[in-house]
Amino acid sequence: xxxxxxxxxxxxxxxxxxxxxxxxxxxxxxxxxxxxxxxxxxxxxxxxxxxxxxxxxxxxxxxxxxxxxxxxxxxxxxxxxxxxxxxxxxxxxxxxxxxxxxxxxxxxxxxxxxxxxxxxxxxxxxxxxxxxxxxxxxxxxxxxxxxxxxxxxxxxxxxxxxxxxxxxxxxxxxxxxxxxxxxxxxxxxxxxxxxxxxxxxxxxxxxxxxxxxxxxxxxxxxxxxxxxxxxxxxxxxxxxxxxxx
Amino acid sequence: xxxxxxxxxxxxxxxxxxxxxxxxxxxxxxxxxxxxxxxxxxxxxxxxxxxxxxxxxxxxxxxxxxxxxxxxxxxxxxxxxxxxxxxxxxxxxxxxxxxxxxxxxxxxxxxxxxxxxxxxxxxxxxxxxxxxxxxxxxxxxxxxxxxxxxxxxxxxxxxxxxxxxxxxxxxxxxxxxxxxxxxxxxxxxxxxxxxxxxxxxxxxxxxxxxxxxxxxxxxxxxxxxxxxxxxxxxxxxxxxxxxxxxxxxxxxxxxxxxxxxxxxxxxxxxxxxxxxxxxxxxxxxxxxxxxxxxxxxxxxxxxxxx
Numbered sequence: 001x002x003x004x005x006x007x008x009x010x011x012x013x014x015x016x017x018x019x020x021x022x023x024x025x026x027x028x029x030x031x032x033x034x035x036x037x038x039x040x041x042x043x044x045x046x047x048x049x050x051x052x053x054x055x056x057x058x059x060x061x062x063x064x065x066x067x068x069x070x071x072x073x074x075x076x077x078x079x080x081x082x083x084x085x086x087x088x089x090x091x092x093x094x095x096x097x098x099x100x101x102x103x104x105x106x107x108x109x110x111x112x113x114x115x116x117x118x119x120x121x122x123x124x125x126x127x128x129x130x131x132x133x134x135x136x137x138x139x140x141x142x143x144x145x146x147x148x149x150x151x152x153x154x155x156x157x158x159x160x161x162x163x164x165x166x167x168x169x170x171x172x173x174x175x176x177x178x179x180x181x182x183x184x185x186x187x188x189x190x191x192x193x194x195x196x197x198x199x200x201x202x203x204x205x206x207x208x209x210x211x212x213x214x215x216x217x218x219x220x221x222x223x224x225x226x227x228x229x230x231x232x233x234x235x236x237x238x239x240x241x242x243x244x245x
Numbered sequence: 246x247x248x249x250x251x252x253x254x255x256x257x258x259x260x261x262x263x264x265x266x267x268x269x270x271x272x273x274x275x276x277x278x279x280x281x282x283x284x285x286x287x288x289x290x291x292x293x294x295x296x297x298x299x300x301x302x303x304x305x306x307x308x309x310x311x312x313x314x315x316x317x318x319x320x321x322x323x324x325x326x327x328x329x330x331x332x333x334x335x336x337x338x339x340x341x342x343x344x345x346x347x348x349x350x351x352x353x354x355x356x357x358x359x360x361x362x363x364x365x366x367x368x369x370x371x372x373x374x375x376x377x378x379x380x381x382x383x384x385x386x387x388x389x390x391x392x393x394x395x396x397x398x399x400x401x402x403x404x405x406x407x408x409x410x411x412x413x414x415x416x417x418x419x420x421x422x423x424x425x426x427x428x429x430x431x432x433x434x435x436x437x438x439x440x441x442x443x444x445x446x447x448x449x450x451x452x453x454x455x456x457x458x459x460x461x462x463x464x465x466x467x468x469x470x471x472x473x474x475x476x477x478x479x480x481x482x483x484x485x486x487x488x489x490x491x492x493x494x495x496x497x498x499x500x501x502x503x504x505x506x507x508x509x510x511x512x513x514x515x516x517x518x519x520x521x522x523x524x525x526x527x528x529x530x531x532x533x534x535x536x537x538x539x540x541x542x543x544x545x546x547x548x549x550x551x
Contacts, residue, residue, distance in 0.1 A: 120256030153257065154257075157261045158258050207261070
């Protein structure tokens with residue numbers, strides 16, 4: 001029996017509470033368990049309230065609304081620089097503790113050529129080390145050592161969302177809300193998997209509109225999100241028309 | 246920059262807030278003088294109210310007991326106000342210090358509702374010199390998303406309007422025994438509230454040139470100061486509170502007060518509407534409907550409706 005069949009037979013799409021058994025470990029085959037699940041003997045048990053999801057046939061995970069971020073290696077986050085301690089920056093990534101971003105973890109950085117990051121700046125970085133008992137470590141370079149879009153974010157407006165909404169915004173295909181908004185506006189969007197997003201558009205009204213749309217669209221169905229985005233665009237165009245008259 | 250409650254606002258956000266305000270926008274889509282929509286949930290058992298101001302959530306419980314009056318005010322009852330900032334709202338609200346915000350909020354609440362004479366304390370007298378009602382208002386801030394002060398005053402006011410105290414009468418052999426009636430015996434009595442004062446806070450930017458009413462979380466933290474005006478819909482100013490931040494000229498203060506009065510008019514209408522619909526729901530809940538069986542009707546008898 002494949003895992004997919006097992007999970008879809010029993011608990012896929014079901015709402016579980018911490019302690020509920022989600023799955024029995026099958027005798028054959030492999031399962032990968034994702035966030036929110038823990039192995040207890042021969043059972044896989046939920047550690048958070050959420051909905052059971054199965055992906056790609058063998059990965060089982062919990063979809064739960066959570067604001068606090070649990071750092072995981074390889075994820076990309078938007079952080080706020082809190083201060084500089086020695087050879088690294090202290091960055092708040094909305095997790096249980098602050099993270100360390102070494103001064104040299106930037107493309108082309110040397111001891112003489114320091115990155116231009118001040119306290120209070122927003123920075124887009126990758127989580128390099130994330131262990132339960134240690135302070136997480138970030139980097140503004142990808143695995144090959146190039147900047148790849150990481151680094152300080154200039155201007156724009158940050159917004160706070162749940163971590164699950166952030167993941168949905170990053171999923172493929174592009175969510176209908178973003179597609180619709182992009183149809184009528186041009187804007188830059190950086191989504192941190194830690195629940196912090198950053199929006200930058202040429203004019204203030206558009207930036208505010210997009211940032212609020214993203215935050216308020218959590219929980220909307222595809223159709224609702226499309227309608228919501230279209231109404232927002234119409235409203236923006238109407239105010240612009242009034243201004244130019 | 247770190248805020249007083251330990252929450253963080255990036256310099257990007259702080260700069261954007263200012264830039265947007267200069268263009269007449271606020272980061273949550275409001276206009277500078279737009280107060281957030283208020284949602285009221287008045288308790289069915291007449292004990293208090295919950296208020297949602299945007300995502301700031303406050304709950305108030307009102308209780309009353311008979312007590313001896315204070316020496317020099319024999320014919321007045323009293324109302325005491327207590328505010329608790331729960332760590333649920335902001336994690337740094339823990340322990341006795343409570344981030345330093347609690348005494349200021351309690352003081353604002355007392356000035357707004359007690360010192361303005363909103364609640365009639367003489368109506369709380371039962372037997373002059375012997376027994377008066379002592380009303381206790383406990384406000385709990387459950388969720389903080391900016392402008393806790395205004396939300397606290399609003400919730401305390403709504404709770405005082407929703408509260409019902411037991412009816413009392415004097416009886417006994419010599420007419421001096423106080424009988425407290427249960428709700429089933431006699432309808433409980435609302436408090437006598439003279440007027441509805443609202444606390445309206447403005448966040449100040451650019452040395453007072455730019456103002457934003459009912460600041461959100463990040464506006465609260467990166468503004469240059471706050472001005473609070475406690476006014477009612479009649480245009481009466483009950484208090485003006487400015488505890489910190491950039492200095493303001495009299496013109497700027499008057500501008501805020503005028504904006505506060507027009508906001509108070511809207512808030513008054515909304516609060517009255519909420520109280521009225523709550524009243525209707527209360528009465529509807531207590532009407533016991535008596536269904537008449539068909540054969541009794543055929544007998545053409547008058548069936549009393551209880």
